[in-house]
Amino acid sequence: MSEGQQKRTQKCISCGINITGTTAASFKCPECGYQIYRCSKCRKQSNLYQCPDCGFTGP
Numbered sequence: 001m002s003e004g005q006q007k008r009t010q011k012c013i014s015c016g017i018n019i020t021g022t023t024a025a026s027f028k029c030p031e032c033g034y035q036i037y038r039c040s041k042c043r044k045q046s047n048l049y050q051c052p053d054c055g056f057t058g059p
């Protein structure tokens with residue numbers, strides 16, 4: 001089976017930069033389970049995030 005191209009672009013939910021590899025934190029939205037990524041910088045600063053799916057905001 002060939003799967004074609006897989007896009008694995010992950011963007012920081014807070015600042016929108018592309019995330020590569022291990023510096024990111026990933027977690028699921030407590031409301032809807034949407035997979036959310038956040039870069040180490042925003043994690044350090046405890047920036048707020050907003051779930052693009054349900055609009056939930058959290059630290």
Ligand SMILES: [Zn+2]
Pocket residue numbers: 012013014015016017038039040041042043
């Ligand atoms: Zn960020």
Ligand SMILES: [Zn+2]
Pocket residue numbers: 029030031032033034051052053054055056
């Ligand atoms: Zn959500």
